[in-house]
Amino acid sequence: MMTLADIAALAEVSESTASRALRDNPVVNIETRLKVQQIAQQYQFNVNPTARSLRTQKSYTIAVIILFDAKSQQAISDPFLLEILGVIADELTHKGYDMLLSTSKTKDKDWKTYYIDAKRADGLIIIGQGEHDQRIEQLSHSKVPFVVWGASSGHDSFTVVGSQNRSGAEAAVSHLVAQGCKHIAFLGDYRHNEIEQRYLGYQDALQKAGLVLDPAYELITDFTAQDGYVKTQQQLFPLLPKLDGIFAASDAIALGAMKALQEHGVQVPQQLAIAGFDDIAMSAYCSPALTTVKQDTINGGKLLVSKLLQQMDGEQAESELLPVRLLTRQSSARG
Amino acid sequence: MMTLADIAALAEVSESTASRALRDNPVVNIETRLKVQQIAQQYQFNVNPTARSLRTQKSYTIAVIILFDAKSQQAISDPFLLEILGVIADELTHKGYDMLLSTSKTKDKDWKTYYIDAKRADGLIIIGQGEHDQRIEQLSHSKVPFVVWGASSGHDSFTVVGSQNRSGAEAAVSHLVAQGCKHIAFLGDYRHNEIEQRYLGYQDALQKAGLVLDPAYELITDFTAQDGYVKTQQQLFPLLPKLDGIFAASDAIALGAMKALQEHGVQVPQQLAIAGFDDIAMSAYCSPALTTVKQDTINGGKLLVSKLLQQMDGEQAESELLPVRLLTRQSSARG
DNA sequence: GGAACTTTTGCAATCGTTTGCAATATCATT
DNA sequence: AATGATATTGCAAACGATTGCAAAAGTTCC
Numbered sequence: 164m165m166t167l168a169d170i171a172a173l174a175e176v177s178e179s180t181a182s183r184a185l186r187d188n189p190v191v192n193i194e195t196r197l198k199v200q201q202i203a204q205q206y207q208f209n210v211n212p213t214a215r216s217l218r219t220q221k222s223y224t225i226a227v228i229i230l231f232d233a234k235s236q237q238a239i240s241d242p243f244l245l246e247i248l249g250v251i252a253d254e255l256t257h258k259g260y261d262m263l264l265s266t267s268k269t270k271d272k273d274w275k276t277y278y279i280d281a282k283r284a285d286g287l288i289i290i291g292q293g294e295h296d297q298r299i300e301q302l303s304h305s306k307v308p309f310v311v312w313g314a315s316s317g318h319d320s321f322t323v324v325g326s327q328n329r330s331g332a333e334a335a336v337s338h339l340v341a342q343g344c345k346h347i348a349f350l351g352d353y354r355h356n357e358i359e360q361r362y363l364g365y366q367d368a369l370q371k372a373g374l375v376l377d378p379a380y381e382l383i384t385d386f387t388a389q390d391g392y393v394k395t396q397q398q399l400f401p402l403l404p405k406l407d408g409i410f411a412a413s414d415a416i417a418l419g420a421m422k423a424l425q426e427h428g429v430q431v432p433q434q435l436a437i438a439g440f441d442d443i444a445m446s447a448y449c450s451p452a453l454t455t456v457k458q459d460t461i462n463g464g465k466l467l468v469s470k471l472l473q474q475m476d477g478e479q480a481e482s483e484l485l486p487v488r489l490l491t492r493q494s495s496a497r498g
Numbered sequence: 499m500m501t502l503a504d505i506a507a508l509a510e511v512s513e514s515t516a517s518r519a520l521r522d523n524p525v526v527n528i529e530t531r532l533k534v535q536q537i538a539q540q541y542q543f544n545v546n547p548t549a550r551s552l553r554t555q556k557s558y559t560i561a562v563i564i565l566f567d568a569k570s571q572q573a574i575s576d577p578f579l580l581e582i583l584g585v586i587a588d589e590l591t592h593k594g595y596d597m598l599l600s601t602s603k604t605k606d607k608d609w610k611t612y613y614i615d616a617k618r619a620d621g622l623i624i625i626g627q628g629e630h631d632q633r634i635e636q637l638s639h640s641k642v643p644f645v646v647w648g649a650s651s652g653h654d655s656f657t658v659v660g661s662q663n664r665s666g667a668e669a670a671v672s673h674l675v676a677q678g679c680k681h682i683a684f685l686g687d688y689r690h691n692e693i694e695q696r697y698l699g700y701q702d703a704l705q706k707a708g709l710v711l712d713p714a715y716e717l718i719t720d721f722t723a724q725d726g727y728v729k730t731q732q733q734l735f736p737l738l739p740k741l742d743g744i745f746a747a748s749d750a751i752a753l754g755a756m757k758a759l760q761e762h763g764v765q766v767p768q769q770l771a772i773a774g775f776d777d778i779a780m781s782a783y784c785s786p787a788l789t790t791v792k793q794d795t796i797n798g799g800k801l802l803v804s805k806l807l808q809q810m811d812g813e814q815a816e817s818e819l820l821p822v823r824l825l826t827r828q829s830s831a832r833g
Numbered sequence: 834g835g836a837a838c839t840t841t842t843g844c845a846a847t848c849g850t851t852t853g854c855a856a857t858a859t860c861a862t863t
Numbered sequence: 864a865a866t867g868a869t870a871t872t873g874c875a876a877a878c879g880a881t882t883g884c885a886a887a888a889g890t891t892c893c
């Protein structure tokens with residue numbers, strides 16, 4: 164392995180000059196600069212990032228922390244997460260940063276100590292805000308650069324990027340109403356930040372339509388198809404005579420519910436219309452295809468990265484919620 | 499931030515002794531050791547990993563590289579990948595390693611140079627072998643510690659961990675045969691290592707059953723539900739009078755195919771039975787539920803990590819293929 | 834030709850550890 | 864009390880870069 168000293172020797176300059184030349188520091192003579200760069204190229208030399216980190220106190224690495232749902236421990240299995248993770252990875256690579264991935268179980272290292280103080284990372288991206296996490300709140304009191312994917316409270320003490328969950332949900336439910344649904348159930352766990360917003364959007368739509376909000380129609384449901392299936396059987400079947408619509412907080416839940424209904428002989432969408440949220444890959448390929456709300460993962464990932472880098476440059480970064488898109492498919496097509 | 503020097507001063511020993519004490523080196527007096535450790539604890543001191551890396555030339559980091567399918571660029575969206583990624587993350591954390599994640603587009607940095615030579619990582623885990631990748635072959639000629647998830651050729655020049663794709667596929671197809679299917683199509687792209695094995699298993703089963711192998715029944719299909727849908731419409735519909743079974747190389751493909759068939763009025767499983775591969779989350783919750791083959795992601799992830807660490811300890815690590823499990827559900831339940 | 838700048842360069846310190854080797858302390862033996 | 868082991872410690876040199884500051888070289892101007 165070559166070191167900077169070797170390159171310097173070959174170029175017949177000091178290490179300092181070689182170092183500056185490689186960083187294209189204009190203080191060194193242009194010819195010298197080119198010569199050093201040429202030699203570095205020729206010998207395929209790259210500066211040792213560890214040594215560089217030690218000296219500059221920067222790691223050129225970002226830690227991405229995926230929060231697990233406390234009990235169910237799923238989360239990384241959520242296809243939506245994967246998409247955005249891929250985008251983030253690309254963006255970071257593109258900006259010259261490495262990405263350290265951590266799937267955080269509940270009890271866990273102290274992020275600031277482990278990543279920032281130890282110089283393992285220069286900033287943090289946290290995904291899956293879940294139930295209000297006091298670790299995030301705590302981070303915001305330090306000067307650690309970090310961004311969170313999730314729901315914005317409107318006056319967060321930190322930078323949040325997420326989807327317009329509330330208006331997206333409202334659009335979906337209004338669509339169900341427009342299809343003639345009058346008794347629409349909500350499936351999801353509103354103790355989860357983002358789901359809470361979807362729940363509020365659900366209420367918004369019902370209110371605008373002048374429909375009653377019946378607590379019996381609100382089922383706390385985990386993120387899984389399995390729970391959508393079970394809760395539907397247990398708590399929705401009795402309501403079936405009147406029930407004519409379901410808005411599920413995620414596609415997985417919606418598909419689980421749909422399965423239960425179909426087994427029970429309910430016609431979807433004729434007898435009951437369904438809409439979900441996320442547009443997972445399968446949504447278009449189940450029968451009937453699922454009406455859903457699609458999040459903008461691409462811009463989401465890009466924004467997370469750019470806002471984080473902004474913070475690392477000492478600037479302020481505002482929270483931002485991205486528009487979503489309602490995809491109407493057969494599961495809600497009545498009449 | 500405290501440094502080792504501070505701790506040493508507090509404990510009234512030299513830095514060398516403090517360093518050894520923290521690493522529990524028996525050469526230092528037990529009392530001194532405890533004293534230093536106690537002080538370090540008290541002040542929440544952690545050694546700076548960058549400095550340590552620089553000195554020891556080890557990073558305590560493993561790079562996980564996810565290979566993208568050249569054209570379709572999906573891969574990280576594959577739910578199966580996410581599962582195993584989660585397991586790997588946990589295992590590495592547990593062993594005290596950090597995980598650098600890279601989603602590799604085709605043209606890309608040279609892994610050895612970027613990760614190993616630059617000391618960004620001590621070893622590599624490569625997922626998604628895909629079409630035969632000469633970069634992997636090339637790696638095996640260096641002394642870089644690495645493991646690959648995928649298909650074993652039986653005499654690889656590197657360590658592979660994967661599923662028993664061939665026998666798994668054979669089991670699935672034999673099951674279809676046992677259900678009375680006589681004309682079974684294969685959907686998948688056998689230019690992909692693992693799929694090739696599934697394809698061979700498909701052939702094994704047909705041969706054992708004394709059925710003919712008809713090339714017209716073999717459809718090169720991408721990994722997506724979409725392509726399963728399209729290829730089925732285009733190329734399977736004409737064969738429908740005789741066709742009575744489909745083995746898809748992935749659940750996504752199977753679900754796409756099933757959708758096309760249902761729209762076309764084909765009864766599944768009565769008229770045509772379907773089996774897939776992977777057991778993605780949706781497979782149990784579509785209608786009819788999909789018969790499939792489940793891979794052992796947990797042991798897969800654990801093995802990848804342990805075999806990699808073995809190599810890093812200078813030992814040899816054999817390739818290993820894990821047993822899979824056939825899950826029979828309604829999509830193949832005939833009579 | 835020398836003063837006063839402006840460019841370019843290199844010296845040497847620094848980032849925070851680890852570790853080979855030598856030095857010192859401790860202890861048993863004769 | 865001197866000798867030889869053995870158990871503990873610390874010195875100082877790495878590891879491979881970056882950077883403040885001063886020195887050297889090159890210009891300009893009178």
